[in-house]
Amino acid sequence: MQLARLSRPFWRGGTFRTWATRCWRRSWVNEARPLGAMSPSAGAGTNLKEVFREKIEPMHKQVVELREKYGEEVLGTCTVSQAYGGMRSVKCMTYETSLLDPEEGIRFRGYSIPECQKLLPKAKPDGAEPLPESLFWLLLTGDVPTDAQVAQLQEDMRERARVPADVLKILDSMPHEQLHPMSQFAAAINLLQRESAMAAAYANGANKSSYWEHCLEDALTLIARLPEVAARIYRNTFHGGKHVPPGQLGDAHDMGKRLARLLGFESPEFDELMRLYLVIHADHEGGNVSAHAVRLVGSALSDPYMAFAAGMNGLAGPLHGLANQEVLRWLVQLRQRLGDRPMTTENLTELCWQTLNEGHVIPGFGHAVLRKTDPRYTAQRQFALKHLPHDDMFQLVSKLYEVVPQVLEAQGKVKNPWPNVDQHSGVLLQYYGLRESQYYTVLFGVSRSLGTLASLVWDRALGLPLERPKSVTTEWIREHFHKQPMKA
Numbered sequence: 001m002q003l004a005r006l007s008r009p010f011w012r013g014g015t016f017r018t019w020a021t022r023c024w025r026r027s028w029v030n031e032a033r034p035l036g037a038m039s040p041s042a043g044a045g046t047n048l049k050e051v052f053r054e055k056i057e058p059m060h061k062q063v064v065e066l067r068e069k070y071g072e073e074v075l076g077t078c079t080v081s082q083a084y085g086g087m088r089s090v091k092c093m094t095y096e097t098s099l100l101d102p103e104e105g106i107r108f109r110g111y112s113i114p115e116c117q118k119l120l121p122k123a124k125p126d127g128a129e130p131l132p133e134s135l136f137w138l139l140l141t142g143d144v145p146t147d148a149q150v151a152q153l154q155e156d157m158r159e160r161a162r163v164p165a166d167v168l169k170i171l172d173s174m175p176h177e178q179l180h181p182m183s184q185f186a187a188a189i190n191l192l193q194r195e196s197a198m199a200a201a202y203a204n205g206a207n208k209s210s211y212w213e214h215c216l217e218d219a220l221t222l223i224a225r226l227p228e229v230a231a232r233i234y235r236n237t238f239h240g241g242k243h244v245p246p247g248q249l250g251d252a253h254d255m256g257k258r259l260a261r262l263l264g265f266e267s268p269e270f271d272e273l274m275r276l277y278l279v280i281h282a283d284h285e286g287g288n289v290s291a292h293a294v295r296l297v298g299s300a301l302s303d304p305y306m307a308f309a310a311g312m313n314g315l316a317g318p319l320h321g322l323a324n325q326e327v328l329r330w331l332v333q334l335r336q337r338l339g340d341r342p343m344t345t346e347n348l349t350e351l352c353w354q355t356l357n358e359g360h361v362i363p364g365f366g367h368a369v370l371r372k373t374d375p376r377y378t379a380q381r382q383f384a385l386k387h388l389p390h391d392d393m394f395q396l397v398s399k400l401y402e403v404v405p406q407v408l409e410a411q412g413k414v415k416n417p418w419p420n421v422d423q424h425s426g427v428l429l430q431y432y433g434l435r436e437s438q439y440y441t442v443l444f445g446v447s448r449s450l451g452t453l454a455s456l457v458w459d460r461a462l463g464l465p466l467e468r469p470k471s472v473t474t475e476w477i478r479e480h481f482h483k484q485p486m487k488a
């Protein structure tokens, strides 16, 4: 039924084929578009919803064509070890907004982080980091937006941004000292859910072809409200409930600056850090815990609030997003253990071994998929070299870049001894005065809304079905392979 609806003959023209082939190569072979390539969105209007609407049918048709042509091809296999081993590198899902190369790292719609830093619109007059809204536009549409498109999206988001007073009241009344900021964050997202356009539309019998519109509506409202929610949690938990009234922020604030000001920070450099932070943490293809949780829960047609809250519960795990909190704690502990001794390779090597011998991982190092230094780490390192080259903690992080990979290599277990994004973020935040490391994952969560919700809108636009892979028991494996002759 879905396929029949999608296979009208429109795409059989040569022009569409050329376009589709280009897209296919870009998203599946990870081929970057040349820098400065003309954006297909340019001149297509400034309304995100209308620009996105135009994208759906060609994409639908592309998927139908690929399924017709390659539907029976094997994308990936799954061995018994992979089934027990966290399904590492099993290719079994599609995800449009970003793609990861193990050596090179993440590309957002084909663009590397340095390319995004170069191409995406910046804050006027002299911002150097991309505007988070421009990344959302890119992730959703696949196009680098124009300044006018970003300006309209920002205006739309500003109109949606105020969090209902009763939700703030509930957040204010939470037991802040006992409730981790990520628990408060996930609870807040669930509280906002009552306004879900998707849930209301479904309850009112909306046609499934319209789901993406309600999903986009929810995505925009939720993303717009997250800075105030996140700041509320921060000010409640660490600043005695003294808030910066959003009414005092004026109209001109982008998501990064708005978040910075609501948190209580005034420095333009911190605004830039927030923009960079929100952009680089936004998306990391589809299989990471938070993105996959959003996809999975959303596939039951749970609305975007429900789905995103699920993703945030996954992000709160110490092997995933919470590692940023653990890194700062570990760095502080390292400094205490170092005491008066100098920060030499020998001393740091000894302390890293101490961490390993105590049965802990070294937070901020290693990765499930990456096999080189995370380009998000590099982007933050470049920010530090520009803005805080002499900071003590940055010096420590730099020194650990030399020491830890050698220790992990010597330990001989890790597949990737290099640092990931979480190794660097806390050091930048603490430099500007945001020292409460338990809070850091909330910032990661605000950013991750940009990628996971853009992707969720595509899930509904493409009519992706309920996700439900097959599981087997250990008993089943034993029986099944027992009956088969062993491979030589």
Ligand SMILES: CC(=O)SCCNC(=O)CCNC(=O)[C@H](O)C(C)(C)COP(=O)(O)OP(=O)(O)OC[C@H]1O[C@@H](n2cnc3c(N)ncnc32)[C@H](O)[C@@H]1OP(=O)(O)O
Pocket: 318, 319, 320, 321, 323, 356, 360, 361, 362, 363, 364, 365, 366, 367, 368, 369, 413, 414, 415, 416, 420, 421, 422
């Ligand atoms: C935003 C993000 O989510 S980025 C990741 C953030 N997480 C961290 O920084 C936590 C520290 N890193 C880790 O725990 C891991 O590297 C992970 C969870 C990120 C990836 O895990 P895996 O894909 O299983 O890694 P890998 O295959 O290399 O693991 C092999 C062994 O090395 C260990 N290992 C991996 N990384 C580290 C590390 N940083 N320190 C010590 N041991 C490590 C694993 O625990 C595993 O040990 P085991 O065989 O005793 O179970």
Ligand SMILES: O=C([O-])CC(=O)C(=O)O
Pocket: 283, 284, 287, 288, 289, 290, 368, 369, 420, 421
């Ligand atoms: O890709 C992963 O598994 C983890 C990660 O770095 C992210 O989600 O940002």
